[in-house]
Amino acid sequence: MRLPISMAAAIALTAAVPAYADHHSGSGHASSTIVETAVASPQHETLVAAVKAAKLADTLGGEGPYTVFAPTDAAFDKLPAGTVADLLKPENEGMLRSVLTYHVVPGNVTASQLVGMIQSNGGSAELKTVQGGMLTASLSGDNVILTDASGGTATVVQADLKASNGVIHATNAVSMPG
Template sequence: MKPFKYAVFGIAGLALAAVSTPSIAKMVGGAEMHASKNIVENASASQDHKTLVAAVQAAGLVETLQGKGPFTVFAPVDAAFQKLPAGTVETLLKPENKDQLVAVLTYHVVSGDVTASALVEKISAMGGKAELTTVQGATLTAMLDGDAVKITDAKGNTATVTVADVDQSNGVIHVIDTVLLP
């Protein structure tokens, strides 16, 4: 999947685009993502997020991510989980490791509705890097690499946003290609 390209428009351009462009459902993992559905409902429909959904269920976070929000979720695809060392996912999914799994998953969530344009504006305003405080309590760093938004975790792992602004009834999802670790 190619990194999502961002175009930064002036405020008038954004307003005009919002008025004149009908809402089109984005495709993620072979499924239409509907802004009328919540984060869990849409992620469950994606063929690329089966591991993430299983992890959310094992962590007991389904009800939270179906809640009012708004939440911004940086959602790793299954291939991102496959890049982790062998046995990592299986270990995290064990009941005795639930606290660690919750920490990893909530590290991918930011309170509020952080759209791609808002994130790019924040990166620009902050001199090329923007810090995002996660629900887990730690920080992610966002930056631009050409037209691609990159998210770096506390361990130095960098994820690329491959699909941005997947609107949800309770927030927004940005699909990423790497699991972020606190």
């Protein structure tokens, strides 16, 4: 059973990251793929470079549907110095692919569906990623929080950026598969 998203949660999920929200004006680019939508975003340049380096652009540009919890450039900037440069090296393609696919969930999970899953499951929802690991979604006040396998947390700062092959939820941290 899907529970409706609270008005406060809906506002919190869609109000953050003003430049990104203005660029995507609510529903995103429903005729663009996830990759095309990310390329158009000024907040996801690092993610786009990583997707290309991991040779995932064709996959994420494919049929889907996918739900992508997309770390912003500021999220990548929070990683220890040198982490992104190391991940982008050709010899680390497998590790980079693992990290990136850990942010992708099969299907089209909107913010209201995710909040409903959390509420109907006693306060958290397990999300199996394309990488094979689990992300745990929960609510902290009106914010959706993702907890990764290492115990790290990421907050959804912009939700429901619709694409032709799924939906993107921008996050303020990079989730790690453990």
